[in-house]
């Protein structure tokens with residue numbers, strides 16, 4: 001998160017750190033006691049692929065009473081996701097067991113009505129991703145408030161020139177922005193998850209490259225289907 005601020009500890013009790021070999025790789029968020037939603041691109045550049053999910057966390061490094069690392073039972077990338085496009089960039093992560101819920105560990109509601117979030121709406125995005133283009137990584141959870149950019153404006157030639165589908169949304173990236181390591185985190189509008197941070201262009205904080213977020217309503221059937229079928 002570029003030019004954001006540290007959250008109050010556990011202000012976002014749905015936030016998850018998707019980790020590989022004990023290192024933060026991507027954001028994610030609890031959507032049910034045994035399920036975390038993240039981004040499919042987070043599975044790229046994995047070494048031996050043992051993922052774990054850290055919940056109830058504020059500082060990645062300090063011991064915290066509510067912090068708990070969960071093993072992963074199953075990783076379910078969206079069938080339409082692929083390395084070379086932004087399409088369907090979603091990942092469902094089933095925890096080995098249901099998370100112990102508390103005031104520090106709570107699921108986040110999903111936007112259920114398939115209605116566009118109007119341009120200009122202020123939404124929050126959080127994560128432990130880069131806080132600058134010099135790749136500095138924060139230890140504590142950061143968040144920033146960003147205005148949504150309408151699809152019409154985001155698809156202009158000098159922005160993404162028609163690349164933004166109705167299953168994606170954009171947010172301004174003028175200095176404040178999401179960045180590497182924030183992928184998979186939620187874009188929270190009116191208190192519910194309206195989008196998921198997609199990698200989009202590997203540029204952070206450049207107003208000409210708005211942040212791309214996978215919209216959630218178009219994927220509710222897939223999300224509910226996967227969760228209902230799993231053992």
Ligand SMILES: CC(C)CC(=O)Nc1cccc(-c2cccc(CN)c2)c1
Nearest residue numbers: 133178179180183198199202203204211
């Ligand atoms: C100088 C460094 C920051 C270059 C770099 O590593 N960029 C990079 C790589 C992969 C993903 C992302 C990335 C993720 C989520 C959101 C965004 C942009 N809103 C970018 C950005």
